[in-house]
Amino acid sequence: MASPKTTEAIVAHCEALFGDLDFTAARRWKDAEPGRKVIGYMPIYVPREIIHAGGMLPLGILGGGDNIEVIHGDAYYQSYICRIPRSTIELAITKRLDFVDGMLFPAICDVIRNLSGMWKLMRPEAYVRYFDVPQNFRDDLGGEYYINELRELIAGLEGVAGRKIPDDDIRRSIAVYNDNRRLVQRVYELRAKTPWKAPTSEVYLLLRAGMVLPVEDHSRLLEDYLATCEARDRPMRDNCRIVLQGTFCEQPPLSLIKAIELSGCYIVDDDFMLVTRWLLDDVAVDGDPIANLSRAFLHASAATAAKYEPDPAQKGAFLIETVRKRAAEGVIFASPSFCDPALLDRPMLAKALSRENIPYISFKYAENSGQMQPIREQAGTFADSIKLWSEA
Amino acid sequence: MTTKPEKPAVVKEPSMLKQKAMIARNYDKLTSAPETGKKVVSTYVPGNLNELIMCFDMLNNLPEINAIQNGLRKQSGNMIREAEKMGHSEDVCSYVKADIGAMARGAIAPNGKPMPPPDLLLLSYTGCFTFLKWFELLRDEWGCETVMLQVPYDGDGKVTDNMRDYVVKQLKEEVIPAMERISGVKFDIDRLRENLKHSAAAEDDFVWVLQSAMNKPSPIDAYFGGVFYIGPIFTAFRGTEDAVDYYKLLRQEIEERIAQGKGPITPEGEMGEEKYRLVVEGPPNWTHFRDFWKMFYDEGAVVVASTYTKVGGVFDFGFRHDPENPLESLADYCLGCYTNRNLPDRVAMIENYMEAYQADGLLINSIKSCNSFSAGQLLMMREIERRTGKPAAFIETDLVDPRYFSAANIRTRLESYFQMIEQKRRPAGAPTPVAA
Numbered sequence: 001m002a003s004p005k006t007t008e009a010i011v012a013h014c015e016a017l018f019g020d021l022d023f024t025a026a027r028r029w030k031d032a033e034p035g036r037k038v039i040g041y042m043p044i045y046v047p048r049e050i051i052h053a054g055g056m057l058p059l060g061i062l063g064g065g066d067n068i069e070v071i072h073g074d075a076y077y078q079s080y081i082c083r084i085p086r087s088t089i090e091l092a093i094t095k096r097l098d099f100v101d102g103m104l105f106p107a108i109c110d111v112i113r114n115l116s117g118m119w120k121l122m123r124p125e126a127y128v129r130y131f132d133v134p135q136n137f138r139d140d141l142g143g144e145y146y147i148n149e150l151r152e153l154i155a156g157l158e159g160v161a162g163r164k165i166p167d168d169d170i171r172r173s174i175a176v177y178n179d180n181r182r183l184v185q186r187v188y189e190l191r192a193k194t195p196w197k198a199p200t201s202e203v204y205l206l207l208r209a210g211m212v213l214p215v216e217d218h219s220r221l222l223e224d225y226l227a228t229c230e231a232r233d234r235p236m237r238d239n240c241r242i243v244l245q246g247t248f249c250e251q252p253p254l255s256l257i258k259a260i261e262l263s264g265c266y267i268v269d270d271d272f273m274l275v276t277r278w279l280l281d282d283v284a285v286d287g288d289p290i291a292n293l294s295r296a297f298l299h300a301s302a303a304t305a306a307k308y309e310p311d312p313a314q315k316g317a318f319l320i321e322t323v324r325k326r327a328a329e330g331v332i333f334a335s336p337s338f339c340d341p342a343l344l345d346r347p348m349l350a351k352a353l354s355r356e357n358i359p360y361i362s363f364k365y366a367e368n369s370g371q372m373q374p375i376r377e378q379a380g381t382f383a384d385s386i387k388l389w390s391e392a
Numbered sequence: 393m394t395t396k397p398e399k400p401a402v403v404k405e406p407s408m409l410k411q412k413a414m415i416a417r418n419y420d421k422l423t424s425a426p427e428t429g430k431k432v433v434s435t436y437v438p439g440n441l442n443e444l445i446m447c448f449d450m451l452n453n454l455p456e457i458n459a460i461q462n463g464l465r466k467q468s469g470n471m472i473r474e475a476e477k478m479g480h481s482e483d484v485c486s487y488v489k490a491d492i493g494a495m496a497r498g499a500i501a502p503n504g505k506p507m508p509p510p511d512l513l514l515l516s517y518t519g520c521f522t523f524l525k526w527f528e529l530l531r532d533e534w535g536c537e538t539v540m541l542q543v544p545y546d547g548d549g550k551v552t553d554n555m556r557d558y559v560v561k562q563l564k565e566e567v568i569p570a571m572e573r574i575s576g577v578k579f580d581i582d583r584l585r586e587n588l589k590h591s592a593a594a595e596d597d598f599v600w601v602l603q604s605a606m607n608k609p610s611p612i613d614a615y616f617g618g619v620f621y622i623g624p625i626f627t628a629f630r631g632t633e634d635a636v637d638y639y640k641l642l643r644q645e646i647e648e649r650i651a652q653g654k655g656p657i658t659p660e661g662e663m664g665e666e667k668y669r670l671v672v673e674g675p676p677n678w679t680h681f682r683d684f685w686k687m688f689y690d691e692g693a694v695v696v697a698s699t700y701t702k703v704g705g706v707f708d709f710g711f712r713h714d715p716e717n718p719l720e721s722l723a724d725y726c727l728g729c730y731t732n733r734n735l736p737d738r739v740a741m742i743e744n745y746m747e748a749y750q751a752d753g754l755l756i757n758s759i760k761s762c763n764s765f766s767a768g769q770l771l772m773m774r775e776i777e778r779r780t781g782k783p784a785a786f787i788e789t790d791l792v793d794p795r796y797f798s799a800a801n802i803r804t805r806l807e808s809y810f811q812m813i814e815q816k817r818r819p820a821g822a823p824t825p826v827a828a
Contacts, residue, residue, distance in 0.1 A: 141558075
């Protein structure tokens with residue numbers, strides 16, 4: 001795929017992919033060669049390397065956002081359950097996912113977990129797997145369990161792909177994803193350094209493109225964005241620098257991100273689409289690739305609400321480190337309504353921030369929230385208070 | 393002026409009195425732990441390892457049960473509001489908030505004495521994501537040691553060797569060493585085997601009790617009455633002789649009821665004619681428990697099988713704790729708990745109950761607090777209707793948050809539902825009776 005060469009063109013391309021709920025790009029990829037397969041996955045993390053090594057396209061399914069009218073999906077869920085599963089069901093019932101050959105439902109919460117069973121009932125012909133991960137982080141315990149789970153996943157995916165997935169192919173895919181992770185990190189570093197050059201409303205779209213494109217195409221897009229963005233001349237504003245926290249599953253509407261930015265905040269880090277940054281470092285490419293993926297998961301992965309923190313002293317440490325590393329001045333907890341992981345975790349993270357005198361605010365959203373004025377006012381007041389009352 | 397008829401005195405059967413005494417003794421043991429030096433383990437009902445905890449002379453405290461007790465006593469509402477003032481979201485589990493609110497108010501046990509802080513939080517992460525966060529929150533408050541036992545979710549409907557081995561290895565290398573360290577008692581596997589023998593004996597009689605509802609009329613209500621029958625086996629008594637004796641006694645009482653052709657006992661005495669036989673999915677509401685139950689027995693509706701009575705272990709499909717394979721058996725017990733099973737399995741289980749217990753329909757009590765149960769229930773309902781051709785209905789309440797119990801709304805729905813069952817029973821073309 002030829003990548004557009006100006007920032008504006010790149011962003012426009014990503015926005016078109018973001019708005020396309022028929023997943024045309026992924027459908028085209030599949031149709032380009034007979035026998036190609038697409039594996040959908042939901043937040044928060046799956047080892048995309050394995051899907052890629054099987055010659056298949058990993059497709060991130062993040063709900064329908066605010067561009068879909070949920071008609072059927074609401075009949076599957078009570079009013080007190082978050083929105084992402086109902087819009088995902090809507091995508092399925094309206095046949096927008098009929099080209100997807102398998103679905104992975106990661107261990108993130110009970111709603112996504114149960115959605116895996118619903119999928120089994122609704123699409124008995126499809127490959128459906130609840131992707132469990134260890135909450136014990138010892139190599140010889142949680143690691144051993146995880147390696148066996150990965151082997152089972154590989155066997156299942158081989159069934160979909162119709163061929164074996166050899167270790168050498170997984171090693172090559174790990175290298176491809178290492179490149180992609182490094183590029184994403186570079187984008188995040190660029191944004192943290194010069195957020196006026198790489199606003200989050202753009203970075204977000206850039207990451208979203210990675211949910212539907214082949215990883216190689218996405219990496220080229222990231223390279224082009226970095227090249228064009230660094231050369232870009234945009235005015236720096238007197239905004240405050242914040243970390244956005246809680247957005248790891250159901251996605252905020254793009255208008256919410258823009259509202260926060262327009263209110264006087266630079267978002268210098270976030271937890272959108274953690275699958276792109278879940279593994280914090282390169283995964284080793286030599287040796288047993290499954291053991292390497294396991295070690296990376298156990299010892300060098302992001303701390304988030306869906307993970308158990310065995311060491312009480314470390315609760316909130318990852319967020320505080322992010323605040324320090326990005327020279328952020330505060331945290332905005334933006335959690336989807338009825339999101340158990342984000343909302344149960346928030347009091348503990350807030351307490352950790354308070355101990356470090358890091359200011360924060362919190363609010364809730366849904367993927368289809370329409371009224372942004374209250375959020376803009378709340379974020380704007382937060383930004384003003386930081387500017388007025390911070391010690392700097 | 394008409395005088396209100398006097399309510400008949402509630403007859404307490406010997407098994408009820410026995411259970412009450414067992415619970416009171418356990419709370420006394422817990423609240424006197426600071427004096428006796430006994431160590432307290434907090435853990436959860438699903439994946440409850442009571443047999444193992446007893447091997448270390450430790451006491452078992454279950455936060456869900458404390459929240460239920462506070463719900464039944466109508467104290468949970470204030471506790472929940474207290475937790476929300478502390479920053480906990482109105483959207484999350486009300487058990488968690490009732491527990492945290494209770495702590496903020498001094499953590500008073502039902503016997504009126506302060507509940508001591510736990511010495512160990514045994515995070516048996518079985519079938520419910522919230523458990524994981526709940527114990528992180530409690531650890532943050534109590535500052536005590538936490539040991540995690542991750543029980544993999546049965547996503548594919550079968551327990552693999554990898555899942556079982558993972559649980560067993562955690563028991564051997566994480567849970568048991570932590571218990572030995574904290575209690576100062578060396579693990580004795582023969583003691584565990586002895587406890588498991590008691591578990592299996594109690595489980596036999598417990599299953600007999602549940603399956604007695606296959607009789608017509610059913611001698612028990614397997615949901616509202618069932619929550620009392622699961623009391624000992626799901627909490628701090630599984631593995632004890634007390635539990636074995638309790639279930640023997642209960643069984644004898646129910647055998648007598650069957651012999652006499654009696655239906656279930658309700659809080660207002662013997663239930664009248666059995667008109668509707670229901671299967672219920674989902675936990676009950678605790679804040680209005682008796683009002684809720686009354687809506688059923690007033691209409692002659694008896695619950696013949698329920699999924700909530702499987703939340704702390706599924707025993708009616710053959711599983712028993714096995715003294716010959718103690719740790720593997722504990723793993724299988726945890727892996728098989730109801731909410732650790734995938735939705736297709738849950739649907740199959742309900743379908744089985746509908747047939748085996750000759751139920752007229754399925755009622756889902758969907759709980760706002762509990763995504764583990766609730767997410768997917770509307771699809772489950774449709775599947776059951778499709779497979780059995782019997783009517784299903786859906787009501788919504790909460791566990792211990794009284795703000796989510798709307799009596800009028802539930803009553804109306806139940807009345808409509810019972811009419812629907814009547815319609816289904818009538819042969820096609822038969823006229824609808826006109827209400828008097």
